[in-house]
Amino acid sequence: MSSDPKASQAQMEKIVSLCKRRGFIYQSSEIYGGINGFWDYGPLGAELKRNLRTLWWNTMTREREDVVGLDATIIMHPDIWKASGHVDTFADPMSTCKSCKKLVRSDQWWSIMGEQPWVQSLAAIVEPGTLALNTGDLLKWAKGKGKQLAPNLALVRNPEVTLSWLVQDIEAGKRPADAREYFLYLATEQKAAAGFVTPCPHCGGEMTEPRPFNLMFRSHYGPIESDDNVCYLRPETAQAIFVQFKNVFDSSRVKVPFGIGQIGKAFRNEITPRNYTFRSREFEQMELEFFIRPDEVIRLIYGEVAQWHEGADLSEPQPNWGWELWHRYWVDQRTKFYESIGLGRDVLDYYWQSKDELAHYATATVDILFKFPFGTEELEGIAARGDFDLTQHQKHSGKSLEVFDEELREAVKKLTDEQKKDFIAEVQEEWNDCNKSREDAAIFCDKLLTKASYLPHVIEPSAGLDRLALGILTHAFSEEEKADVNGKVETRTILRFHPRVAPIKVGVFPLLKNKPELVAKAREVYALLKKHMNCFYDESAAIGRRYARQDEVGTPFGVTIDFETCGEKGPELQDTVTLRHRDSGEQERVKISELLGKLLPLVS
């Protein structure tokens, strides 16, 4: 993977072209001109995705005793999206600068402003504390520094007129309320005619009115469209897990800590779908919500919460783990998953979000990134979300989502009244430090101590299946210069998929197709293998060409049936075949009866 943008773009183009030519990925609705942000998977892409989906499902649910599965609908009760916050926060208003055409999210406008050199240098003149009017310095700035830093700002283009409004209002006793409003004055040339102009953070020019961008797909349930039956295609699969949390808990004999996994389609009306399938409007997610005891519960039961430290043993979950160790544990588990399908640490990266970047519901978030040709981008996010989601759904639905904890009850029984009082005081103090009310802390403690019940906290490893498929494809892509038998040098493409994810596991070839005994034997081998793995039978063209064709779609193994298989060179070679390895090109002679036993462990 090259860091040179042109080379990586060229590489992406080769991958896109290969994917189409060999049936991995097509543009959706192509014969109708296509539709922006939607992609289809062809025969090989469907197999690749299925392999990845199955591997995730098996690793995350079947092979674990503490995770169960769920398959919920795409369209759910619309109130779910009000509770989750998506109805409000998924409609980001945006403005464009009329001069430099840059796009700015309205809710981030002021914080982006704060980072701009022109804003900072102006702020120094304005004296933010007093907002005193300093006409002389402002005029000087407009004709000097301003010309370079913010050429399209009204104050720079027409300083006298622009400042006259401010002077007029201040004289009339209407001072700007704050620094923000002050900047609106400086950006507005004709206040009376058109009202305040919002300045572009980049050039000072005029921003358009904020336009809402609703990122959720809307529809209606029932045959008549009205405001009463609006519904949404889910923008993430996770909410269904929270909403069905109590049902799963009550019907599956699970105990906290446990997880619920789900794989499914999600939909987002992205502003700009980009980078091939990386950001699509319809995509598939693989999400786990892993529910854990709040740290306070761990403390009541085990006395203290195990602390994370560099080099901590994360291999086996321990009962006294709090959210932090569970969070680290899942980062470790997910890394191991990626390694098991060929994405090693050399192509992965991690991004630990800083405290102020975190979404309001999260206590910690790690992004697992992959080095795509077009940049290092997120493959999976692992968030510690506290009890935010369950709290929201409990509040909006009016149904209790709390769980009863037998061990907690036993632990609480042993406490003296004095110890209970100390515990409550301690928790109140801690919550207060995190800007949560003492009152809420008291209610929370009361539930723990009298009812032994609580809302579990959650760790959410949330991965994109299409992104993973794209990562696997770009990682597997390789080219080799190779001379053919005539010495002509050609570039050959090889997809070096890990055998576990490869769409086709084995190619089966009779050396020649005009010899019935070879064909019959080859079809026999094909029939034997295809019940256990995806195989491809090919008898057309020279054997080298058939190998090359399979290399190009990443088939890790080839089996060739020749005259020796039929016993022509003696009985010791009878019923043996050539097994060819894609990456090394090496060949070995294997008995047909031993073929399955040899291949199965390699591909599953």
Next chain:
RNA sequence: GCGGGAAUAACUCAGUGGUAGAGUGUCAGCUUCCCAAGCUGAAGGUCGCGGGUUCGAAUCCCGUUUCCCGCUCCA
């Protein structure tokens, strides 16, 4: 949504106003053929779509869709 580039066979591209081409790939045949071999033959194109200019448009103009690159997004 805004700006820049692109769109011709399955893929990569040539074709600047006068009969739509090449290479690769695909398919069929011959071949005791183990790394895209050779030979013979075949299929495959509303030149993204819609208008306009013109006797005549793949080619010039306008619109539109999609893809790529930036602004923005984050599974």
